[in-house]
Amino acid sequence: MTKKIDNNNKQPISVSKDEDWKSKYLRALADYRNLEKRTIEEKYEIKTRAAANFILKLLPVVDILEKVEKNVHDEGLELALKQLREMFKIEGLEKIEVVGKRFDPYVMECIEVVEAESEGQVAEELRRGYAYKGKIIRVAQVKVGRKKEEIKNKETVNT
Amino acid sequence: MAKVIGIDLGTTNSAVAVMEGGSPKIIYSSEGRNVIPSIVDPIKHIIGDVAKRQMVVNPKSTVFSVKRLMGRKYNDKSVQKDTEWLPYTIKSGREGMAVIEIGGKTFTPQEISAMILQKIKADAEAYLGGKITEAVITVPAYFDDSQRQATKQAGEIAGLTVKRILNEPTAASLAYGLDKKHAHTVAVYDLGGGTFDISILELGEGVYEVKSTNGDTHLGGDDFDRRIMDYFADDFKKEHGVDLRKDPQALQRLKDSAEKAKIELSSSLETEINLPFITQGKDGPLHMVFKLTRAKLENIVSDLIESTIKPVEAALKDAKMTKDKIDEIVMVGGMTRMPRVFQLVKEFFGKEPNRTVNPDEVVAIGAAVQAGVLTGEVKDVVLLDVTPLTLGVETLGGVMTPLIKRNTTVPTSKSEIFSTAADNQTSVEINILQGERPMAGDNKSLGRFILDGIPPAPRGVPQVEVSFDIDANGILNVSAKDKATGKTQSIKIMGSTGLSKDEIDKMTKEADEHAADDTSKKEKIEAKNKADNLIYVAEKSLKDAGDKVPADIKKEVEEKIAAVKTLTDASTKDEIEEKTKDLSETLQKIGQSMYQQQQQQKQGEDEPPVEEKPEKEKEEKNNDKKNKGSKKENVQEGEVVDS
Numbered sequence: 091m092t093k094k095i096d097n098n099n100k101q102p103i104s105v106s107k108d109e110d111w112k113s114k115y116l117r118a119l120a121d122y123r124n125l126e127k128r129t130i131e132e133k134y135e136i137k138t139r140a141a142a143n144f145i146l147k148l149l150p151v152v153d154i155l156e157k158v159e160k161n162v163h164d165e166g167l168e169l170a171l172k173q174l175r176e177m178f179k180i181e182g183l184e185k186i187e188v189v190g191k192r193f194d195p196y197v198m199e200c201i202e203v204v205e206a207e208s209e210g211q212v213a214e215e216l217r218r219g220y221a222y223k224g225k226i227i228r229v230a231q232v233k234v235g236r237k238k239e240e241i242k243n244k245e246t247v248n249t
Numbered sequence: 250m251a252k253v254i255g256i257d258l259g260t261t262n263s264a265v266a267v268m269e270g271g272s273p274k275i276i277y278s279s280e281g282r283n284v285i286p287s288i289v290d291p292i293k294h295i296i297g298d299v300a301k302r303q304m305v306v307n308p309k310s311t312v313f314s315v316k317r318l319m320g321r322k323y324n325d326k327s328v329q330k331d332t333e334w335l336p337y338t339i340k341s342g343r344e345g346m347a348v349i350e351i352g353g354k355t356f357t358p359q360e361i362s363a364m365i366l367q368k369i370k371a372d373a374e375a376y377l378g379g380k381i382t383e384a385v386i387t388v389p390a391y392f393d394d395s396q397r398q399a400t401k402q403a404g405e406i407a408g409l410t411v412k413r414i415l416n417e418p419t420a421a422s423l424a425y426g427l428d429k430k431h432a433h434t435v436a437v438y439d440l441g442g443g444t445f446d447i448s449i450l451e452l453g454e455g456v457y458e459v460k461s462t463n464g465d466t467h468l469g470g471d472d473f474d475r476r477i478m479d480y481f482a483d484d485f486k487k488e489h490g491v492d493l494r495k496d497p498q499a500l501q502r503l504k505d506s507a508e509k510a511k512i513e514l515s516s517s518l519e520t521e522i523n524l525p526f527i528t529q530g531k532d533g534p535l536h537m538v539f540k541l542t543r544a545k546l547e548n549i550v551s552d553l554i555e556s557t558i559k560p561v562e563a564a565l566k567d568a569k570m571t572k573d574k575i576d577e578i579v580m581v582g583g584m585t586r587m588p589r590v591f592q593l594v595k596e597f598f599g600k601e602p603n604r605t606v607n608p609d610e611v612v613a614i615g616a617a618v619q620a621g622v623l624t625g626e627v628k629d630v631v632l633l634d635v636t637p638l639t640l641g642v643e644t645l646g647g648v649m650t651p652l653i654k655r656n657t658t659v660p661t662s663k664s665e666i667f668s669t670a671a672d673n674q675t676s677v678e679i680n681i682l683q684g685e686r687p688m689a690g691d692n693k694s695l696g697r698f699i700l701d702g703i704p705p706a707p708r709g710v711p712q713v714e715v716s717f718d719i720d721a722n723g724i725l726n727v728s729a730k731d732k733a734t735g736k737t738q739s740i741k742i743m744g745s746t747g748l749s750k751d752e753i754d755k756m757t758k759e760a761d762e763h764a765a766d767d768t769s770k771k772e773k774i775e776a777k778n779k780a781d782n783l784i785y786v787a788e789k790s791l792k793d794a795g796d797k798v799p800a801d802i803k804k805e806v807e808e809k810i811a812a813v814k815t816l817t818d819a820s821t822k823d824e825i826e827e828k829t830k831d832l833s834e835t836l837q838k839i840g841q842s843m844y845q846q847q848q849q850q851k852q853g854e855d856e857p858p859v860e861e862k863p864e865k866e867k868e869e870k871n872n873d874k875k876n877k878g879s880k881k882e883n884v885q886e887g888e889v890v891d892s
């Protein structure tokens with residue numbers, strides 16, 4: 091008799107312990123599965139991001155070369171830049187067209203507001219924005235136009 | 250069960266982390282960044298980096314630093330002070346609370362903060378792939394009840410049940426596990442983008458109590474950037490007579506460069522600022538090239554850094570403590586990466602501050618740890634051990650061949666195929682080793698056993714599968730199986746992971762110290778093994794070819810074999826390699842002459858002159874304890890280092 095009672099008492103405890111382990115195991119397994127899925131995504135991400143990081147470091151040099159191009163007309167330089175741009179295109183690096191478009195903070199950053207005919211449009215591109223494999227890696231820096239009367243209220247903000 | 254996220258809702262930037270597999274992990278924003286700028290355009294509902302980019306266009310509708318207004322009355326002295334410099338309109342709202350007015354609409358700071366939290370929530374949901382409904386949010390230690398309530402409301406507006414409002418310094422301490430280290434008193438030095446906070450904490454009954462706080466609500470990384478910028482701009486003005494600060498485009502480039510220079514000088518001693526075509530001068534474009542050294546930077550900002558010490562002293566005084574009573578110091582905020590800041594704090598306390606966790610992420614990580622404690626995930630976590638040192642077997646020439654690399658999470662198992670080192674070798678000895686050194690003798694032997702009964706065969710032919718298996722309790726099971734006969738031997742080693750921390754440190758340190766020496770030793774042994782192997786191949790070729798080899802070639806090969814055999818342990822690696830190469834080249838002559846003969850016989854049997862052994866097969870160290878009849882000359886190799 092006593093034995094039986096003992097057993098009855100024991101049973102639920104061990105069952106709940108098993109359940110406990112089972113849930114922990116299932117949770118660990120689920121965590122693992124999710125990790126696996128994410129690892130695959132991340133691997134692709136890392137690959138593109140690694141390339142993007144390098145390109146990002148390269149872009150300031152391209153900016154300078156393009157500024158030089160504007161100031162100095164040299165055929166050799168123009169050829170070199172042309173080749174560079176073609177290479178960028180093949181590799182999936184594209185420049186974002188901004189001039190004349192509406193200001194869009196998702197792909198542009200406003201540096202200055204200037205007087206202009208049309209309101210809220212990009213008046214000038216200061217630094218090119220680029221997308222790599224369809225993803226924005228550097229936003230364009232632009233001047234945004236504003237009609238004359240409104241500019242009075244302009245305030246410069248330093249962040 | 251749904252996850253609870255930990256959120257650091259900051260003045261300048263916010264961050265979010267979650268417990269995953271028992272350890273906290275930062276969640277990256279949809280823009281791929283570890284922090285989100287705490288900036289909101291509530292009209293257009295734009296948050297974070299995107300909102301920051303349109304600040305100049307919409308200065309009056311872009312809200313930043315909203316944390317400064319949280320739960321404060323409009324008449325509050327600090328709000329009054331902030332109204333002066335914040336570009337958006339601040340008004341008195343219900344019950345005199347500070348509210349923001351944009352385009353005729355009013356927003357409470359809670360609503361603005363809620364938008365930041367909503368973005369955080371959305372990013373976390375995208376990352377975790379499930380709904381998030383609960384969070385732990387951190388606040389500065391000096392936040393009063395009203396400010397804490399406001400933060401909680403912000404969470405609720407964003408659809409998050411706030412499980413706990415946690416003090417930022419406490420979160421930072423949790424991130425370092427200081428509660429488990431039983432650090433009694435902790436000083437948290439937090440120099441962020443726009444604010445400086447110092448908090449003194451005391452641990453009592455498992456809970457951190459904030460003893461005192463102090464700081465400067467308007468001191469941070471931005472001030473440092475501005476100093477650097479001014480320094481450049483002044484210098485440029487002196488040289489070219491142009492004030493770059495008046496040209497927004499130049500100013501932006503200068504601002505970016507100043508911040509970049511500051512970051513670079515945390516790891517290098519000198520950096521160059523290179524801004525071609527920075528502006529237009531009278532005689533054409535002007536360029537800016539500037540060298541900045543760490544020493545100069547420290548000079549420029551020294552008073553800013555020094556000014557943090559006074560609040561630290563005041564906080565200590567309020568806590569009725571002296572600096573030598575502080576057990577641990579925790580560094581928070583990106584600015585603490587600056588070597589001079591770290592140095593100053595270290596000198597002040599006379600102790601090394603904690604800084605291994607990314608100072609931008611440490612508060613969010615601590616919040617995630619707290620979230621994990623609340624859900625029971627932290628307490629319940631199954632601690633999976635790792636093997637502290639590499640485990641492997643001894644192979645030919647006394648080389649340590651690793652099977653399970655150090656820091657592998659257990660339970661785990663690994664197997665590899667080995668072979669014999671001599672002809673007709675019928676037994677192999679498995680010597681189980683632990684350590685990081687390439688030579689067997691320098692590592693610790695955990696045990697050894699012999700697998701015998703291998704059918705006699707030429708060297709390299711038998712396949713012995715050696716398996717290592719460590720279970721969750723750290724018990725190592727090593728077995729060796731002869732693939733031909735299926736014969737198996739095994740050994741169980743208890744506590745293969747149970748080394749004391751000192752032992753592990755010592756062994757790891759030794760490995761580092763001897764790395765170069767060990768590698769050359771190992772390379773030499775490998776060269777010697779190759780030489781021995783070649784002798785074997787050469788002798789076999791001579792024997793197999795028999796009379797087909799012209800006498801002169803045979804003689805030459807024998808001479809070369811003898812030359813390689815004269816090599817001893819004293820010979821250098823280059824010597825060994827040179828003589829081996831010599832023999833290898835001579836050996837080809839056997840093949841050549843045989844092919845010539847074959848051509849005469851038209852088509853004969855095709856036997857390559859030199860048989861290279863498959864690379865993958867590592868030869869098990871020859872053991873001749875049982876194999877007394879072993880007559881091959883290279884047997885002694887295995888014994889040389891056997892100690």
